[in-house]
Amino acid sequence: MTQATLTDTSTLRAQARKHVEDGAVTAGYAADREMVLKLLNEALATELVCVLRYRRHHFMARGINSKSIADEFLVHSNEEQGHADQLAERIVQLGGEPDFSPDTLTSRSHAEYVPGASLADMIRENLVAERVAIDSYRELIQYLDKADPTTGKLIKEILAVEEQHADELADFLVDVPA
Incomplete structure (x- = not known):
């Protein structure tokens, strides 16, 4: 078993003083x-598109089962906004700038903004977007591997919520006529 070599205290202190402005x-x-910042900005765009789609669906949901599902769309929207905030904060920690530009939001997002004509369509489109986010985040976790454990931990936490969203949406599809 290979054991990691630990840096001595005086070297750690000297290294900490170099480029201190890098936080x-x-x-x-x-x-x-730079690649991590690009990927995080894509994830940020994905979350923001999901916030907007869920909000629209919250207000547009109609039908006998719509109240409870519309309420859940709002919960998901708020959770996606929380993810966006976490991603923006991490981007800043890494010395980048979060890209909130509405002009390029959908082109940077991995998920699509699809309005959905019926409640079943809305559920399905949200489920598709969650599945896109799940695969995207799994790949990002693999890409980061051991090179950025802090960002990896953040993405794993977000991934767990996205998987929960997908599970809830899949259950809704069973109860809502197409």
Whole structure:
């Protein structure tokens, strides 16, 4: 078994003083920071598109089963907004700028903004978007691997919520006529 070598205290202190303006990004940051920032901004765009789609569906849901499902759309929208905020915060921690530009939002998002004509369509489109996010986040976790454990932990936490959303939406599809 290979044991990691620990850096002595005086070296850690000296390294911490170098490039102190970089904040949380130290010499030990092993990931390609520019690529991570690009990927995080894509994830941010995905979350923001999901916020907007869920909000629309919350207000547009109609039908006998619509009240409880519309309420759940609003819960999901709020959770997606929380994810967006977490991603924006991490982007700033890494020395980047979160891209909230509405002009390019849908082109940077992995998920699509599909209005949905019926309650079943809305559920299905939200489920598709959650499945896109799930696969996208799994790939991002693999890409980050050990190079950026903090971002990896954040994405894993977001992924768990996206999987919960997908499970709830799949259950809704059973109860709502197409």
